Amino acid sequence: MLFALDTELPLFAGLCEALGAEAGSIEQRQFPDGESYLRVASPVEGRDCVILANLVDPDSKFLPLAFLAGTLRELGARSVGLVAPYLCYMRQDTRFHPGEAVTSRLFASLLSEQVDWLVTVDPHLHRYHTLDEIYSIPSTVVQGAPALAQWFKTHEEPVVLVGPDSESEQWVSVIAERIGQPFVVGRKERRGDRDVVVTLPNMAAYRGRTAVIVDDVISSGHTVLKALASLQASGMAHVDCAAVHGIFADGVEQALSHQGLRRLITANSVPHISNVVDLSPWLVGPIQYHLGQHPLKVPGKQH
Numbered sequence: 001m002l003f004a005l006d007t008e009l010p011l012f013a014g015l016c017e018a019l020g021a022e023a024g025s026i027e028q029r030q031f032p033d034g035e036s037y038l039r040v041a042s043p044v045e046g047r048d049c050v051i052l053a054n055l056v057d058p059d060s061k062f063l064p065l066a067f068l069a070g071t072l073r074e075l076g077a078r079s080v081g082l083v084a085p086y087l088c089y090m091r092q093d094t095r096f097h098p099g100e101a102v103t104s105r106l107f108a109s110l111l112s113e114q115v116d117w118l119v120t121v122d123p124h125l126h127r128y129h130t131l132d133e134i135y136s137i138p139s140t141v142v143q144g145a146p147a148l149a150q151w152f153k154t155h156e157e158p159v160v161l162v163g164p165d166s167e168s169e170q171w172v173s174v175i176a177e178r179i180g181q182p183f184v185v186g187r188k189e190r191r192g193d194r195d196v197v198v199t200l201p202n203m204a205a206y207r208g209r210t211a212v213i214v215d216d217v218i219s220s221g222h223t224v225l226k227a228l229a230s231l232q233a234s235g236m237a238h239v240d241c242a243a244v245h246g247i248f249a250d251g252v253e254q255a256l257s258h259q260g261l262r263r264l265i266t267a268n269s270v271p272h273i274s275n276v277v278d279l280s281p282w283l284v285g286p287i288q289y290h291l292g293q294h295p296l297k298v299p300g301k302q303h
Contacts, residue, residue: 004052005064010268012052014280038067045076048291056247056270058088069114081290082115085269086245090124108134117290121269122216122244140286144244144267145171149178151277160206162213164198164227172214198226203234210238217245221252238262246272
């Protein structure tokens, strides 16, 4: 059975169909004092249950998720797994200043208590090599680059892929190899949460192509804005942006449009009007693997 606290998530219907899953029914509301009411309306005893969750803005979503997972267990579910395409609380992976909470570890500990396994897409693994370093449950990381590459293959246009920093090279290089197009990688200097400088190599050889800025996640969007400005200054006439996760804090997509970005391309890990890349085909195998249905065979999979 597939459950979601928000059944309007773009992945919900596709995953139900691909998995042959029954859509679980829940009732939820808030009491006047802000506390949550939750009722599981589907019989789950002896069933494998999967929760699909959008963990953007996690502070308001974790408690309802914990209540749902706990209730499914109490009602006799055989297993409770979590599909969180965007995995939150990966940013603070060390104590930069005395007394800071290392929230990535703390959140991983809390979430590991709620579910039996986890499937996610391109979490921000910076100082961690794998999720196993902080999560105590089995997990599978699906790479979003192959899904983006497949979308580009259906849109034949000469492009140059642009990674704004060294971290983005892992996605840019995979997509470039799969679609047979060139790529460049810039250098980013971060001076604060919203203050970055992006320096790109000479783009003169690519001026007949569309530049596509590629990154795993667009959050505040300042990195993309700086890369866009650099590309325009170097004479690139058309600039698009592709990302696995589009969070677009503070309505930054409007700023990107006003600055001249031609097109936004995102996967449907986070609901947004720019969702054009479907991750369902890449998620089905890992989910079935954790349900014990067959071996995991997914391009670019990582445990």
